[in-house]
Amino acid sequence: MRIKSEIWVKAYLRSCQGRGVAAVVVRRGDESAGAIYICVNRLDRTVSLYGPAPAGLDGGDSERRWVQCFSAGVVAEEEAASYLARQIKFDSDIWIVEIEDRAGRHFLGDAIAEE
Template sequence: MSRLTARFWIDAYLARLQGQNIPAFIVAHGDDDAGSVLVKLNRLDGQATVFQRSYNLMEDRRNWAILEQGSEADVDESITRQRNYDPDIWVIEVEDRQGRHMLDQPGLE
């Protein structure tokens, strides 16, 4: 099975969010083909969560998992550490007071 490029997935994700009137934007542009993706959910109340893709051996599939959760400053620090380690990482910021990120929707896993 072939994998989607990072850029293709991000474009589709941003379009899906836009369709639900959920603001989102690219904070850091990673490698178009194989860059990893971090999704930061900013709840606009000083709290945030950053998600990363992880591989679940038991289910033999990739899932979105929480990398860091807490104050926005702590989450931003975690993202900075990840980007220092791997500059090809994409960072997408989603802003939603209700906490919607749509990563649990079919087709986005």
């Protein structure tokens, strides 16, 4: 069983802040099961965006797994904002968390899945 989205987000925010990195909830989603998107703002008008990995990956039933939303990795802020707006139209329960890190670190560890 996967932990609730709200609890995961709170823990992620603490983890980032414990490393001295600013992290905020840009959009609050469903507290129990909302999909979570992590936006890494590099403070140069570019971002990396991570979203939920497709269902069926190893460990996906109990652990959250992530994929990069853009094959290029880093995109303009506007492109990421447009992508997230489309995701909100599809699922209004999503969470969006933004961290600011010039080095582009996501702090998701080995939870990044390869597609």
